[in-house]
Amino acid sequence: MNYVKSLLAAGAMSLVSLPAFAAQEVTWWDFLSGGDGVRMKALIERFNDEHPDITISGTTLEWGVPFYTKVRTSVAVGQGPDVMTYHLSRMPLGLEEEVLDTISEDDLAAAELSKEDFFPASIAAASDEKGALHAVPFDIHSIVLYVNKSYLEGSRFLDGDGNLTGIDNLEDFEEALALAKENGSSAPVSYATGDDGGTYRVFFTLLKQLGGELIVDGEVLPGDNMEKAAKAIEVMTRWHENGWQPEQAEYAASVALFTSGKSAFHMNGVWEVPTMVDMETKDTLGFDWGAVQIPNLMGTTATWADSHAFAIPAGTNMSPEKRKAVMTVIGWMEKNSLAWANAGHIPAYKPVANSDAFKEMEPNATYSSLAETAAYDPRSAIAGVASPVYDAAINIISPAMHGYMDPQQAAEQIKSELQSKLQ
Structure with a gap:
């Protein structure tokens, strides 16, 4: 018995002396x-x-x-x-x-x-x-439409609660842009027109809303997608010609146009929401703002997104x-x-996205519907962040919408340029 106790005691001592689990x-x-x-x-x-x-x-x-x-x-x-x-x-x-x-x-x-x-x-x-x-x-981040409500006061574009309403197609949006310009906005819709990311995300959103595809089975702009791409560039060009968007605006400048109160609308990623919230908290924004999903301008609800x-x-x-x-x-x-x-x-995790806590988070909850219609980049090795697709935006689309190239020619050049990358 004493021998057994001795063994147990020795074993206990050995266990105590073992190192903790790493x-x-x-x-x-x-x-x-x-x-x-x-x-x-x-x-x-x-x-x-x-x-x-x-x-x-x-x-x-x-x-x-x-x-x-x-x-x-x-x-x-x-x-x-x-x-x-x-x-x-x-x-x-x-x-x-x-x-x-x-x-x-x-x-x-x-x-x-x-x-x-x-x-x-x-x-x-x-x-x-x-x-x-x-x-x-982990998340879904997209471009959204930021709104400076001061340019729309008294118009049909704000409801009784001061929320954006009445933009159901391109004609409605352009009517709102014209109204904002009439009310003193020097850049009714700002986005990074001189930056690859800002230009691409707006173009891709319009293309997807037209039901278009940029790359399908290794082919760039096949079939009628060429015409849809030209149409998207034509819209962006008209915004430039009408003085509704800034000329060759770099990213920071496009944000500053909105935060300084010069733009009625701003198309940019959800990642700028903290900027707006912080300025509002510090009382340095100077106007009532909101952020909503990019409206259905071209016939299909879709918005460029990444995760x-x-x-x-x-x-x-x-x-x-x-x-x-x-x-x-x-x-x-x-x-x-x-x-x-x-x-x-x-x-991206639905139990959190559907939680009461997230539903109380504004303006996130307002534009969270875009998670259901998020349009990701084409499944291609030449697409995505910092890719040849982004290069085409700054080298072809941006010059085209600033008048240096016809929209149809730009679409044809996008096809030629990107197709060569897939050979």
Whole structure:
């Protein structure tokens, strides 16, 4: 008996002397700066505080081409992160370069998620052509229509509660632009007319609202899509000719036109909502504003959109324990994405998007309907953020709408230029 007790005592001592279970360290890369970066760092800090068994070790890299180049080279040498942020518009290129791992049903289960938890458009954009998932959508961010209500006071375009109304087609919108100019707006609709992103997003929205497709099965503007592209450019050109939009406005200048009260409308991403909220809070905006989904101007409800998502680089060969830790991180981020929505985004995770807390978040809740009709970039390696498609916007579309090229010629040049990239 004493011998057994001695063994048990020795065993107990051995157990006590064992080291504590090592926490899983998850290496994280993102491209988030400004307000997005501040919010993500706060989320990471909260996660680490709540999970003593998992530590996120985060690094922020330069947005755009530098980030995706770093991902490609790191995967090639087997030194990528465990998890990274990714634009869903870059998904086709990422799949072509084979830098993205597959996220299985078991992975989603480990994160306590399922595909049904997300808006269908975002899941489709995060999947390959066979339906396999390669990223988990975190948000839906789109362009919206910001409104300076002071230029519309007393008109049919504001209802009894001061909300934008009566814009159901292009004619209505152009009537509102003409009214705003008559009421003293020097740039009735501002957007980044001298910037690739601003020009492309407005063009793509108009094209999709016309029922058009930019790239189909490796062909640029096939069939009547050429005429639809020319029509979209023609509309943007008319806005310029009528003095309704600024000439060659860089991004910051286009925002300043609205925040300084010179524009009645502003077409830009939801990511500028914090700018407006902050200025309103500080009482430096000077007018009553709102933000709504881009109205159906051309016949179909659609708006350019993209998503930040979480992806796992290919070839990481992580242990099952590390993989589970990574999916725990992703699942927690999705469930806590209300804090991310403060940046103007719409949560891609429907339980948060449908929550009472989000429905009280304005103006997000007002334009959140766009999640159902979000129009993602074509499934092509030459489309997406910082791609040849964006280059075409600044090199062809912007000059055309400023009068240096006929809209039809511009559409033909877009087809020729982009098709050569697909050969």
